[in-house]
Amino acid sequence: MxxxxxxxxxxxxxxxxVFYMFEPLHAFGSYKEQRENRFRALHDISRCNFTNLPKMYKQAVEGGYAPDQSSRCVEDNFCFKFKSLFLSRDTDLCQTPWKGCKVPFDPQILSQVCQRSLFPVSKVIAxxxxxxxxxxxxxxxxxxxxxxxxxxxxxxxxxxxxxxxxxxxxxxxxxxxxxxxxxxxxxxxxxxxxxxxxxxxxxxxxxxxxxxxxxxxxxxxxxxxxxxxxxxxxxxxxxxxxxxxxxxxxxxxxxxxxxxxxxxxxxxxxxxxxxxxxxxxxxxxxxxxxxxxxxxxxxxxxxxxxxxxxxxxxxx
Incomplete structure (x- = not known):
């Protein structure tokens, strides 16, 4: 940080x-207890697989591990959505960049959108x-x-x-x-x-x-x-x-x-x-x-x- x-x-x-994600592990914080979840989430994301992420985000927030603003990860099924230009341009998710976006994002559609990129990139500090x-x-x-x-x-x-x-x-x-x-x-x-x-x-x-x-x-x-x-x-x-x-x-x-x-x-x-x-x-x-x-x-x-x-x- x-x-x-x-x-x-x-x-x-x-x-x-490039499908860029700004701190997709934010919802897990830096707690030792969430280390396995951080790894699982990052491993899934690296394969453009978002299907397990909503449940993992929700468990982290409900368990009190999430830092401030992490509730948005649960609300959108995606952390810091406004930071990802590739995501904002995809018409399966938003009518125009950041207008008419269908949130919470469907994890299956997120996976498909990611797969249309050359590869995903994650900025990780957690x-x-x-x-x-x-x-x-x-x-x-x-x-x-x-x-x-x-x-x-x-x-x-x-x-x-x-x-x-x-x-x-x-x-x-x-x-x-x-x-x-x-x-x-x-x-x-x-x-x-x-x-x-x-x-x-x-x-x-x-x-x-x-x-x-x-x-x-x-x-x-x-x-x-x-x-x-x-x-x-x-x-x-x-x-x-x-x-x-x-x-x-x-x-x-x-x-x-x-x-x-x-x-x-x-x-x-x-x-x-x-x-x-x-x-x-x-x-x-x-x-x-x-x-x-x-x-x-x-x-x-x-x-x-x-x-x-x-x-x-x-x-x-």
Missing amino acids: RSGSSFLGELFNQHSQ EPFLESLEPILEDSRVELRVIHLVRDPRAVMSSRKDVFSDANNTFAIKGNVNYLCNSQRRNIRFAECMNSLCDEVKPSRLWKGRYKRLRFEDVSARPLEVAREVYNFVGLNFDPVIEKWIEFNTRAEAGGSSNKFSTKRDSMNAVGHWRRSLSLSETLIIQNACLDNMSKLNYTLISNVHDLNNTKLNLW
Whole structure:
């Protein structure tokens, strides 16, 4: 969360033949008790099978596991329907884009609509661990590709602080940073062990050619180049429409949006914004918790206010 995943997801959403889903696991939250349901839902979705999803959403919401806004997943049989351009254009579901939509969507029709796309794409933040995807990789019916987006934890925590702090609440960095770093550490270690011998993870041929890690900072600095890499990784042709969308959504004027959930950003300004939001003490707390991760991901540590404020000093 707050890693730039919405922008990365839009690179797929803008493609006219990709069935994009914005956080289809939202209704399950990040609870350990819902891990099996998250996996089952993601496995079904990867095969364009939506028949079991309504029941699973309903059980999650009724069981009190769902976060805010998840009731809409139950009402529509689909989470964040307004975020999926492919879905909105299908006349079996809507008369015109987002007008006259037949909700709740029939899961059989949803499955058929998905099957008319080149493939489905899911943006997932509720299921945090790479190893949970291995059973899907083992399914010969699915040619899964995994894009693992990471971001400087200082920037992630700064963004969460900006979003979740208000007049009555101050986001506690110290109380939240360990979960972020531990999850990131677990995934980095698992990725390191994919093709080499590690004590805790067996190397697996399943991941060969199916895993790609991206840093948000590289996406921001080289959006067109990285977008082409991503499209090549999943076997999509790079459409000029996508290039225009990227140019419009990453130029400096885009930074004027006040919506903290917008995908329009001055992309290079977004990389260093955390330096104006975090104090030195907050920065040091995050660095101490994520020291090994930051080293492996090539982020530079700072130790004084001068370096924090020196925007000419590149930290990634």
